[in-house]
Amino acid sequence: MISRLEWSRALNWCARSEHRLTAAMIPHAVLLSLLLTSTAAVPARSPTREERxxxxxxxxxxxxxxxxxxxxxxxxxxxxxxxxxxxxxxxxxxxxxxxxxxxxxxxxxxxxxxxxxxxxxxxxxxxxxxxxxxxxxxxxxxxxxxxxxxxxxxxxxxxxxxxxxxxxxxxxxxxxxxxxxxxxxxxxxxxxxxxxxxxxxxxxxxxxxxxxxxxxxxxxxxxxxxxxxxxxxxxxxxxxxxxxxxxxxxxxxxxxxxxxxxxxxxxxxxPQSKGDLQVSRGYFVHYFAPRGLPRIPKNVVFIIDRSGSMHGRKIEQTREALLKILGDIPEEDHFGLITFDDQVMPWKNDLVPATPDYLAAAKAFVKEIRDRGSTDINAALLEGVRMLNQVKETQPRRRTSSILILLTDGDPTSGVIDLRKIQANVKEAIGRRYTLYCLGFGFDVNYDFLEKMSLENEGVARRIYSDSDAALQLQGFYEEVATPLLLDVQLNYTGASNLTLTSFGQYYKGSEIVVAGQVIDNNLETLTAEITANSKSEEMTFHSNVNSEIMNFYIYEMYIQRLWAYLTVQQLLDRAVLLQGEEQKMVRDQALALALxxxxxxxxxxxxxxxxxxxxxxxxxKPKEGKHPTARAGLPVMHGMAAPGGPPVMHGMAAPGGHVPGMQGLPGPPVMHPGMAMRPAFPNFFGSRPGRMQPDQIEMDMDADLVVDSADMHYDDYVSATHISFTTAHHTTVAPTAPTDSQSLRLLLPAQGQMAPLCYELDVPGEPIFSLLEDRNTGLSITGQIGGAARKRFRKMGLHFGQEWHIVVNTTFISFTHKQKTDLYAWAQFPINVQSNSVSLFGRGSELQVTVGMMHILILLHQQGGDHFLWPDVRQQPPGSHATGLMGRLHVEYEVKQMAPVVELQIQGQVVPATKVSTVDYRTLSMPTVHCWLISYHSLLQGELSSLVVSQL
The missing domain is CATH 2.60.40 (Immunoglobulin-like)
Structure with missing residues (x-):
């Protein structure tokens, strides 16, 4: 008889050993005992300081x-x-x-x-x-x-x-x-x-x-x-x-x-210049990036800090970048060079055309730039504005894009040194006629000062990192603004409200303008977009209507709504930078409310x-772009393993590198970052079925719980998850129940405008076949049979489109029938790609995507506890669809009416009790644990459950 202590030692050795144990090495009965012993609790001694x-x-x-x-x-x-x-x-x-x-x-x-x-x-x-x-x-x-x-x-x-x-x-x-x-x-x-x-x-x-x-x-x-x-x-x-x-x-x-x-x-x-207008659940996003437009000539002034702090590698990289930029300026552009320390020294008093002779002379000037003196930013910028004013006066009818690019590595130390005074002077001199881009070299620069000055003058700030490729960073930024295509871009919408920024001073080649908003009364017929802008030679107007293909398309839950919210928050934060006092507080409060x-x-x-x-x-x-990041003393962290000393730390997130979304003159699109994790509509198609181990290749490894099967062994890497608390928007804590492998079929239903979905359970005997979806308008019906080891999951599914198309899916094969011709595909032979008129199949890994007209269905093959089963997910329905069935609705609206003493939700005009639970979401291959409000199925389904049971697949 082997003692428990000996079994524990053997188990520990197996868990830590790099060797493989095969069936030949361990008799079946002994192996079974060993596996059962592995589930027992093993007392753990306290580690010594040396071990830690x-x-x-x-x-x-x-x-x-x-x-x-x-x-x-x-x-x-x-x-x-x-x-x-x-x-x-x-x-x-x-x-x-x-x-x-x-x-x-x-x-x-x-x-x-x-x-x-x-x-x-x-x-x-x-x-x-x-x-x-x-x-x-x-x-x-x-x-x-x-x-x-x-x-x-x-x-x-x-x-x-x-x-x-x-x-x-x-x-x-x-x-x-x-x-x-x-x-x-x-x-x-x-x-x-x-x-x-x-x-x-x-x-x-x-x-x-x-x-x-x-x-x-x-x-x-x-x-x-x-x-x-x-x-x-x-x-x-x-x-x-x-x-x-x-x-x-x-x-x-x-x-x-x-x-x-x-x-x-x-x-x-x-293919078209009008842009792409996409709508989902009452919100829209408009992507605008026209093609085929002539380039607008540019007036550009480079204002280069050559103070003593630019000594060494910084000034060398600046010269290197300027030489490359000068080599790429088109001849139709006008340019100027200003170097400054405590004195302002233009190369020429006025802008000059980018002819070969002028460019050669400018390169010779750049090669002689040396660091010296202190820093007079105010005078240098005002001189740059004067030069742009001069060229505008001499060419009043010439439509051009005028920009100033400031490169500096420090605070002003000469002339006007009051930062607010400098900002006011520059803003007044520019007068919303030109765009100012401020490039901060290294981490000694006052980045907040540069950022505000850029925002006030329709530009952005960007940090240039003092690395070996700093010259390439400078060149890369210039390339973004090198080719203006449109000026004074105005996007106007009918049938929309709560719009993000719709006015842009410049549109550059290779970038994209993004606007989001809310559709008034969710009326898609009235939503249109009209874009007006100035090109090189004329005023232009573009029109855009809703992309019918994307209409109500399921990308992520609340995807466009969250995109709109993020853009609004970001633009409020940008606006707050330019305000003071009560005005600033009001704008920040608005941004905070949306962020929470x-x-x-x-x-x-x-x-x-x-x-x-x-x-x-x-x-x-989420810190702003500021001083150089410094490690906190005593808080080291070793990646992926125990920290050798001191508690670990959590690092947050950085501001978008000085790129401020949605501001006029932005070299690129507004940037938005929808936050809360939601269910993706297009999961990866690479999930692989957990592999089977042959009896002679069993590896004793603690990365999975080994389950004994009458035929052979399987890995089951599923970990049941329990959520210990849930914080609502009202800061009320609800203790959810743990996800259980109950005898009830639990289904999730996304909710309009809410972060937590709804869920409901069906406790049914036997292995019935349910109507999952039936759309009489399109003739599509989907059925699913309950089965598997747990008998509360789907083991077979049928998809029928009219009288000619029939698809039957089980855990081994996919049968595709059209006009009495049947093709059989095995999950193991993926990928498959079948296109046949309005019906298509695409499968890879453990996912099968079925498209029938404008209906998109995803079928996933899961393994859990040695049991293979299917799970369907309806990803898109055509507009106006009135489908019935267990999964006939993509989402539902609810409102939390009461949190204590009993949680109550208002759904479809009725108030129903609800319980916050954690459950496994089988709609993705990773099977994450999510929160949902558990309600009675009577609150969602019309009629009795028996009416949804059908006789055949």
Missing amino acids: SLPGKDLDIYSYHIRSDVGSRYAMTVITSRVANRANHSREVSFHVELPKNAFISKFSMNIEGRVYDGVVKKKEEAQEQYTRAVSRGQSAGLVSAVGRSLEEFKTSVTVAALSKVTFELTYEELLKRKLGKYELLIKARPTQVVKDFKIDVHIYETQGISFLDTKGGLVSKGLDGALNTTLTEKEAWVQFSPSQEQQQCVGCGKSGLDGDLLITYDVNR KYSFVTTLTSMVVTKPEGENTQVAH
Whole structure:
């Protein structure tokens, strides 16, 4: 008889060993006993100080997934890291990710042994107060903000018990900005060790069609291109990067694993110049980027700081950039050069045409620029304005774009040094006639001063980082504004209200203008857009109507509404920069109210990370672009493993690098960052079915719970999640029930204008066939049969369109019948792509997308607990659809009427009791745990449940 102590020792050895145990090595009965023993609690001794300070060799990041779904330029990215503590004592586990600066974190959670801890967005002052209280009680706390160049950091950590796991999940969202004719999606991956299950999945859907797609970056430049798989169709693209463990041990990677980025660039087709007007659930977004316009001549003055602080590499890089820029100026442009320290020294007193002779002379002048003296910004800018005034007076009828580009690395130290006085002087001199761009070199510059001065003069500020490629940064900025195509762009809408910024001083080639708003009374027939602007030779008018293809298309829940809210918040914050006193307070209060309503982490709000009792309080900020980020002493964090000393810190988010959305003259589109994580409409098509292990290849690994099957073994990497609290907009705490593997079929229903969906349960005997959707207008019907091991999931589905089209799906095959001709496809043989008139199938991994006319349905193949099952999700219905069935409605409206003592919701004119619960969302492959309001199905379904049971699939 083997003692329990001996079994525990064997289990610990198996969990930490790199060896494989096969069925041949362990008899079946002994293996069964070993697996059963693994579920028993093993007492963990307290670690010594030396053990706590050791590197995290016992911490295994066994799964690292990054999933990004892009629909109509809007990207939702989810980073999921699963870590197992294989030590026999508790360890501190850190989570560290980097995300784009123009993104907003919208959700963060930690799942520790079935309990979920969420980050909560609060008013910044409330978050600060909570942090201060923790410090005053002697508790450790982290309150850190970090601003990087193109990426920013998010860090947190938690103590994990012996032989336990933690799952970190971070969601961030961003609207991809079009710059120089392309959109860029940047994904950074640094798991810090070789990961058994490493995957990056990206799915892009664009209704206008994708004109090109390119992938590059450090992850695919290290000989790992074989791990990259790209698929491109007319309107969709899929990119999957899934390196094996051997591939992750590349040259220079070693045991620390991969550390690099994946940059995906693409653009959309633009057959017309009127723009793309998309509508969803009462809100709209308008993308405007006309093509085929002649270039408008430009008057540009470069105002270059040559004070003593520019000594060395800064002045060398400035000369290098100017020489390259001068080589690219078209001959029809006029330009001027001003250098300044405590004296202002123009190269020429007036602007000159960009002829070869003048350009050659200008380059000779640039080569002789040397640093010296102090800094008189006021006089230099006023001289630049004088030069633009002079050229306007000599060429009054010539339609040109006039801009000033200031490059400086410090505060004014000569002449007028009062910052407010300088701003007032420059604003008065420019008089809304020209655009001012301020480039701040390095971190010694007063960036707030430059930002306000730019905003007051219809431009933006940009930091130039003092790195080896600073010259390229300068050139890159100039390229964005080098080709103006339209001036004084005005976008006017009928049938719309609550519009974001609709006036833009300049539109540049390769950029895009974005406007969002609300549709009055949700009346799509009255919504139109008229755009007026000045081109090189004439006044132009563009008209745009609603894109019928995108109408009511399901991209993300409340996608356009949240986009509108973010733009409004951002533009209110920009406006507040230019105001003072009560006016500023009123505008900031408006921005704060919207930010809290939509859970945006902005410069007015922070995210407080809830943790187990006794753990340190942590607060994440979205800082402005300011001083150089500095690490807090005593707060080191080792990525993906225990920190060797001191409590970990959480880094917040940076402001969008000085790019202020929606301001006139912006070189590129307004930038928006919808916040709260919502269900994506276009999930990646790369989910793979969990693999089967052969009896002679069973690996004793703590990254999964091994389940004994009568035939063979399966991995089941599902972790049941429990949410311990939920904070509403009224700051009322509700204790939800835990998700259970109940005998009831639970369905989720998105809710109009609400963050939490509704859910309802059906407790039915046997394996009935339900009508999931029936649309008499289109002749489409969808049925689903309950089955599987739990008998409360779907095991078969049927889709029927008229009398000629029939699709039957089970967990093994897909049968596609048209006019009595049947084709059979296996899930294992994916991908498949079948196009047949108005019906199409597209499948990849564990997802099958079915399109019937304007109806889009997604069917997912899941595995949980050794049970394979299907789950349907209706993603789009045609306008005016009146479908019936369990899933006949895409969303419903409700209002929280009462929170205590019993929660009550008003739905469809009736008030019903509700319970906040956490449940598994099977509508995505990752099967996340989400909150929902659980109500009776009688509140949503018309008639008795028996009326939805049908006799055949």
